[in-house]
Amino acid sequence: MDSFIKWSNFSRIAPYADLFEQGLAVTVLLSLFTVVIGFVIALILAIMRMSNFRPFRFLAYDGKGHYKTEGVLATISRFNPLAFIATAYVEILRSTPVIVQIFIIYFGVFGIIQLPAFTLFGFIKFNRFFPGVVALGMNSGAYLCEIIRAGIQSIDGGQTEAARSLGLSQFQNLRYIILPQALKNTLPAIANEFVVIIKESAITYTIGVQDIMSAVNAVKGATFVIIEPLLVATLIYFCLCFPTSKLIAYFERRMSHGDKR
Numbered sequence: 001m002d003s004f005i006k007w008s009n010f011s012r013i014a015p016y017a018d019l020f021e022q023g024l025a026v027t028v029l030l031s032l033f034t035v036v037i038g039f040v041i042a043l044i045l046a047i048m049r050m051s052n053f054r055p056f057r058f059l060a061y062d063g064k065g066h067y068k069t070e071g072v073l074a075t076i077s078r079f080n081p082l083a084f085i086a087t088a089y090v091e092i093l094r095s096t097p098v099i100v101q102i103f104i105i106y107f108g109v110f111g112i113i114q115l116p117a118f119t120l121f122g123f124i125k126f127n128r129f130f131p132g133v134v135a136l137g138m139n140s141g142a143y144l145c146e147i148i149r150a151g152i153q154s155i156d157g158g159q160t161e162a163a164r165s166l167g168l169s170q171f172q173n174l175r176y177i178i179l180p181q182a183l184k185n186t187l188p189a190i191a192n193e194f195v196v197i198i199k200e201s202a203i204t205y206t207i208g209v210q211d212i213m214s215a216v217n218a219v220k221g222a223t224f225v226i227i228e229p230l231l232v233a234t235l236i237y238f239c240l241c242f243p244t245s246k247l248i249a250y251f252e253r254r255m256s257h258g259d260k261r
Helices: 007-049 072-077 081-094 098-112 126-153 157-165 170-207 212-223 227-260
Strands: none
Touching: 007 081, 007 126, 007 170, 007 212, 007 227, 081 126, 098 126, 098 170, 126 170, 157 170, 170 212, 170 227, 212 227
16 A cells, blocks of 8 residues: 555546545535534534523422522522533533544434435435434534623613513513524624534544445545545545635624624
């Protein structure tokens, strides 16, 4: 196997250009679906972490109806199961490697749940693509959760009070007032997460997803050339990530100018 660059090797891998084209399409689709799933999960988690659901609040009151702030029962009364579940989810997924999560989802969850084996667009294997999307989406949701939560908390609390004075419910306040402003503030960070996912998606080739790195592996096995396919993959990732990051920076500047006006 060649371990150094030869220009002649590029002509040897040229017949496999369609594999890189398919890998590019899979990588883009994988990243798009991951961001959508991750955003939905993150929004739910952020609301759960900021909720005030305390089902054991009654334990803090004594027989005379006085509220106790100390003691075991008072501590239990402040327990929020929704916030606990969301926090545990975020901390576990942010503290473990992505490849471990992908293997658990693919071999553990979808080893039990059998997915139908069919192809999308003629080259995307659904039973491998879908677990990759789920695993990356769950991981992305853990990171996006903190971004969205910070965006929601950045909104002035006075707006919530004004919404209540106008008769809006908590759901209406969140939907029409808080979330639109929070999403505007966090949009650049969410878009940057898309760039991160494009790069992280390379790990899904380990479960058979036909992305760019899968094309590299296929070309290596067919031609015994490794450096040149990796250089091609590097160029493709660069052409995906660099313009996207610059475009995000441009819109971020435009949005900041709008805020200053």
